[in-house]
Amino acid sequence: MGEISEEEDPVLVSIDPVSRTVWPGFVWIRLSFDVQTERPNQNWIVVVIFIPIDRYPWAETPASSSVQDRFHPRWLQPDNPASGYSESAFPAAERTTMDPWEAASIRGHRTEIVQSLRVQDVRSYMIQEGVMDPEHFEDIECERTRALKVERFLDILATRGPRAFPVFLTALEDFGYPHLADMLLRAPTDVDGCLGGVVLLEDTIAKCRENLKKRYLSEYGWIQPIPWNPAFRLHLDEVYTNLAIVEGKRRSVSADCMDKSYSFQEEWLFDDGPSCVLVEGPAGIGKTMLCHKIAYDWAQGTVHSLKKFKLVFLVEMNKISFPSMKDVIVKIIAADEAVDDEVEAIWDFVSSNPEQILVIMDGLDEVRSPHKAKMAESFSKSPLRRAFSLITTRPESNCPLLRSCDKAYILEGHTVETLSKFIKRYFREDRASADGLLQRIRSNTPLSGIALNPLNAVFLCALWEDNQGALPATLTQLYSTLIECLVRRYFERIGQPCSEAELVLADVRNVLVTLGQVAFRGLEENRMVFQEPELEDIPNLIHVGLLAQDTWARRLSQRPWRFLHKTIQEYLTAYYLAESEQGFTVEQFAKVIPNPDMYMVCIYLAGLLKDRAHYFFETWKEVREKSELANNLCLSCLHECAPHGELVEIVLPSFVDDGSFDVTTKLKNRFYNIPTNYLRPVRHVDRGGQVDRR
Numbered sequence: 001m002g003e004i005s006e007e008e009d010p011v012l013v014s015i016d017p018v019s020r021t022v023w024p025g026f027v028w029i030r031l032s033f034d035v036q037t038e039r040p041n042q043n044w045i046v047v048v049i050f051i052p053i054d055r056y057p058w059a060e061t062p063a064s065s066s067v068q069d070r071f072h073p074r075w076l077q078p079d080n081p082a083s084g085y086s087e088s089a090f091p092a093a094e095r096t097t098m099d100p101w102e103a104a105s106i107r108g109h110r111t112e113i114v115q116s117l118r119v120q121d122v123r124s125y126m127i128q129e130g131v132m133d134p135e136h137f138e139d140i141e142c143e144r145t146r147a148l149k150v151e152r153f154l155d156i157l158a159t160r161g162p163r164a165f166p167v168f169l170t171a172l173e174d175f176g177y178p179h180l181a182d183m184l185l186r187a188p189t190d191v192d193g194c195l196g197g198v199v200l201l202e203d204t205i206a207k208c209r210e211n212l213k214k215r216y217l218s219e220y221g222w223i224q225p226i227p228w229n230p231a232f233r234l235h236l237d238e239v240y241t242n243l244a245i246v247e248g249k250r251r252s253v254s255a256d257c258m259d260k261s262y263s264f265q266e267e268w269l270f271d272d273g274p275s276c277v278l279v280e281g282p283a284g285i286g287k288t289m290l291c292h293k294i295a296y297d298w299a300q301g302t303v304h305s306l307k308k309f310k311l312v313f314l315v316e317m318n319k320i321s322f323p324s325m326k327d328v329i330v331k332i333i334a335a336d337e338a339v340d341d342e343v344e345a346i347w348d349f350v351s352s353n354p355e356q357i358l359v360i361m362d363g364l365d366e367v368r369s370p371h372k373a374k375m376a377e378s379f380s381k382s383p384l385r386r387a388f389s390l391i392t393t394r395p396e397s398n399c400p401l402l403r404s405c406d407k408a409y410i411l412e413g414h415t416v417e418t419l420s421k422f423i424k425r426y427f428r429e430d431r432a433s434a435d436g437l438l439q440r441i442r443s444n445t446p447l448s449g450i451a452l453n454p455l456n457a458v459f460l461c462a463l464w465e466d467n468q469g470a471l472p473a474t475l476t477q478l479y480s481t482l483i484e485c486l487v488r489r490y491f492e493r494i495g496q497p498c499s500e501a502e503l504v505l506a507d508v509r510n511v512l513v514t515l516g517q518v519a520f521r522g523l524e525e526n527r528m529v530f531q532e533p534e535l536e537d538i539p540n541l542i543h544v545g546l547l548a549q550d551t552w553a554r555r556l557s558q559r560p561w562r563f564l565h566k567t568i569q570e571y572l573t574a575y576y577l578a579e580s581e582q583g584f585t586v587e588q589f590a591k592v593i594p595n596p597d598m599y600m601v602c603i604y605l606a607g608l609l610k611d612r613a614h615y616f617f618e619t620w621k622e623v624r625e626k627s628e629l630a631n632n633l634c635l636s637c638l639h640e641c642a643p644h645g646e647l648v649e650i651v652l653p654s655f656v657d658d659g660s661f662d663v664t665t666k667l668k669n670r671f672y673n674i675p676t677n678y679l680r681p682v683r684h685v686d687r688g689g690q691v692d693r694r
């Protein structure tokens, strides 16, 4: 490292605004030094020196005079030659974010600024100096009150790079707020008296990072493949299978239009600059697992493209209520008691350094409907918009936030090879069981379709292990067999073994209906979590194992319950609609069918109704809009109830066929046992709203 003497030419010394931090009797200067050229340079080694104030080379005033007199913010502006802040010594391009000291100063005096500033007084100057754009002020003007406008202004300011602070100081000084400028130049209260806010902040961020990593390693390192069997745990590395994924430019493009299918690599998501990446896929396809794997890999430090992130926040969208994105992140930070007091400082770091942050938002479809628009707005206004972000959702979800996505991927689940690998890993030593199940899946076309979904694959393994007997041919059968299996185990545990499947389910039918009603209410409110009093009437079922308590809520006196998986909540909702008198009504069906949040419910409902499914399809014909998504859903519903000709005839006019979706062929391929006279071509050509129903 080069020596820095007191004789060093001060103009060549690049002075960071941090140097304004003053200890009694000393000036603290942070110097950057290029080892090779021995010329100061922002990129190289940073040296912090303390110079007695009376020997400070620029000191023109006695040591007793105020610091501000000697360290005027204007000195730090590029156009002042006396500042030593020349473009060559301190190129703006080399610093892209606000200095942490400055961020801390604004944060420490935020209340005072919010109390007295009127944003319009500094508007012109901030625009003139190129620190903010007119669009920023349009955005600020949308806030209702003066104080909220200042809050918004300060949030934006924190993201406007290294010149933002000095320019703001000058604006304050020249346009009626010199007292605020003076105040900002004093060390803010939260870093006062410490060895500089920078060092402290770095420590805080490191602490926060380590704690997040610990949390992800312990929470996501082990998985419990069978939700109702806590004793059976596998390590993520052991069980995680690389699923197929396709890349596209935007969402809702059908997989055939997208680039070829890959075996997924995390690098693709985060190799480019900050962007918002969408991963879309149906129920149980592995979106949550992918999010856990990314958080886990970041914590392990094994994946190169994740190393650039100082902090990674995994947001489970169904667990939060939204005042704002800031509140969501702050809550995650505050969950760690060790950094409880420093939450605001960490948030400031996040706001000022979004390119070092990854936000994973898992399950956008699970955000409650009234919050969707608010959340999208809050995200677009928040500094996190410039962070890396990954959003997962089911395809049927519709949320304005999806418009913010720059890239889209569709998770397709297992390939034949990965399924085989997964099943062998699941059964580990028991090769015979693995081979037996694989054999059964290969020889049964409907089953092999079901098994490519990772959640279904897990359930099939569990069923195979349990009875090595009949395997389901439809999704509905898979879930009813699973529930039967759980109920049977429950009766065995309490000493009342029961062999007949029908008897098992008949015994608990009423309880399942009551539970289904709770599940339905939950879905209507987009809610996965239930409090104990809501479940008072169904205590038995809690022990059956369809519900589990959140581990994160261990400290709460009343720990909330949730279904083992959202698909189980959806199946039970369908059970309630199919089996109860209040559920089985045209009004209920008419409410459920057009609701995108009830996509899976429709599939199970058709499967449970079977011979009574014509009520469902008659209603479908009346209420469901025509779209490709609706076409696919209708085909899945038909598949579940093994349709006969009349059923297909009822629903045929509901399909939209604009040439790209050949209904007749699709129906023929899927339901080959239906006489073709029921499948006469129905061509709907939708041009300018004219639908031809020949």
Ligand SMILES: Nc1ncnc2c1ncn2[C@@H]1O[C@H](COP(=O)(O)OP(=O)(O)OP(=O)(O)O)[C@@H](O)[C@H]1O
Binding pocket: 224, 225, 239, 240, 241, 242, 243, 281, 282, 283, 284, 285, 286, 287, 288, 289, 290, 363, 394, 422, 454, 455, 456, 458, 566, 567
């Ligand atoms: N990559 C994978 N490797 C092995 N098993 C997986 C994988 N992905 C998912 N699974 C299994 O499937 C289950 C369901 O996956 P996950 O909860 O991630 O689905 P999801 O797409 O988030 O579903 P939903 O939209 O219903 O919330 C997991 O608990 C796990 O057992």
